[in-house]
Amino acid sequence: MQRKEISKAVLKRLPGYLSYLKSIPEDAGPYISATGLANALGMGEVQVRKDLAMVSNGGRPKIGYLRESLIEDISQFLGYDNTTTAILVGAGKLGQALLGYTGFAAYGLNILAAFDIQPAAAEVEGKQIYPMEQLETFCRQNKVLMAIITVPVQNAQTVCDRLIRCGIKAVWNFAPTHLDVPKGILVQNENMATSLAVLSMHLQAQIKDKK
Amino acid sequence: MQRKEISKAVLKRLPGYLSYLKSIPEDAGPYISATGLANALGMGEVQVRKDLAMVSNGGRPKIGYLRESLIEDISQFLGYDNTTTAILVGAGKLGQALLGYTGFAAYGLNILAAFDIQPAAAEVEGKQIYPMEQLETFCRQNKVLMAIITVPVQNAQTVCDRLIRCGIKAVWNFAPTHLDVPKGILVQNENMATSLAVLSMHLQAQIKDKK
C-alpha cells in the first residue's frame, strides 16, 4: 500500500498510532487490532482501519496487524527513518528548551545548531549557539532544509526571508504570526494561540453551565 | 451575531485574525475589509467573511469592518477579556519556558504557579514552583480550572488523573501521549509530533522531486 495520496487529516493521526504502538509492552503479544488501537486512543475503529490501510500492507482478519511491521511501516512512511537535519533560530527560553529536548531523535529530527543575534550562552546540551552572521555559511555547508523559528514576532518574517535565501524548504514557526513565503516552501505553525482558543472556549462554556 | 454554534475549524482561525488586526499600525485607517484580511493572511476572502459573520455584528458594504470593534468582538468571543487562571505541572525546560512566557497575558491566560516532584528552582520570572504535595490545596483554594501538563510521558496520565480530582476541567497537554479523561473534561494536545509529521512529509517530497 505504498505512496497513495495521503490527506493531511490522516497524516496528523499517524504519529499518535506510532507513539501508542511503541508504548505497548513487549509481552503483550505480537498482534494488535484496529479495534484495540481505537479503544486505547479514543477513536473510531473504522477510522483507524482506514488510516492504517494507507500505510501498512494489511492485517490479518481475526488477528490484527503485526505490531512490529506497523511501527516500521508508519515510521518509514513518515520519514522517521532517514534523519532530517534542522537549525533553530532564536535561542531564547523556548528556543533553548527545544534545542535541549532529546526526544526529537525519535522523530528523525536532528537540530544541528542554533543561531541568535546575541547568543546568551555558547551552547545548550552540547548544541552550539552561533551568532546570526554565520547562518548562511552554516546552512549551505550542511545542506540544511528545515529551520525552527523561535524569535520574537517582530523579527519572524525577516528571519524567515533570510532562511529561505539560505535554501530552507520547511519552516517550523513558533512565532505567533503569519509568515509569507513563496510557493514550494512549507510553514508549519506551532500555534499556541489556537490551542488556547479551544481551551478558553471550553472553559467559558463550563462556567456558563454552572450559572 | 452573538453565540451561534461555532465550529472548531472557525474557532481555530479566530486567533489568527485577532493577532493580525492588532498588528496593523494605528495610522492605517479605522476600517479593514475581509478582502484585506484574507490577502494578508493568505486565505480565501469568503472564508474570512463567513468567519467574521460568526463573531461580529457586521461590516459595512464598500467600507469593511471597524477594526476596533472587530478586535473587541473576537477577544470577547474567545473569552480573552476575562482572565483564565491556570497552573503548570512539570517545571522542566519546556515547563519553565512556558512559565516565563509573558505573552499569555494577551490571551487572558494567567499561570499562577508551577508544580514539580522536585523543584529545581524556587521560582521562574516571579512564578513560584511548589512541590507536588501542595497541588490539591492550591487548586482548591484558587479554584483553578485549567492545567498545563509538561511532565515526561510516563507520568502524564497519573498527573492528569490527579488534576481532575482537583477540579480541573481543561488540560493543555504537552506530553506526547494520549490522555484518558472522563466526559466533560477537555484535553488539548499540543502535539509537536503532528507538526513534525507534516514537515517531514513535505521534505521527503522535496528530496524525491530532486532525484
Add this chain to the structure above:
DNA sequence: TAGATTGTTAATCGATTAACAATC
C-alpha cells in the same frame, strides 16, 4: 450611478461514518 464590499444561499469538495462482503 458604478463599483466595492457584505452576507446569504446553493454547490462542491473532502473527510468521517455506516454497511457489508471477504477472510481466516
Add this chain to the structure above:
DNA sequence: TAGATTGTTAATCGATTAACAATC
C-alpha cells in the same frame, strides 16, 4: 463452523467555495 476482524463501497456529515443578491 462461528465469530472476530479486515478492507471496501456507499451514505452521511461538515466545511469550504462559488454564485449572487443586497447595500452603501
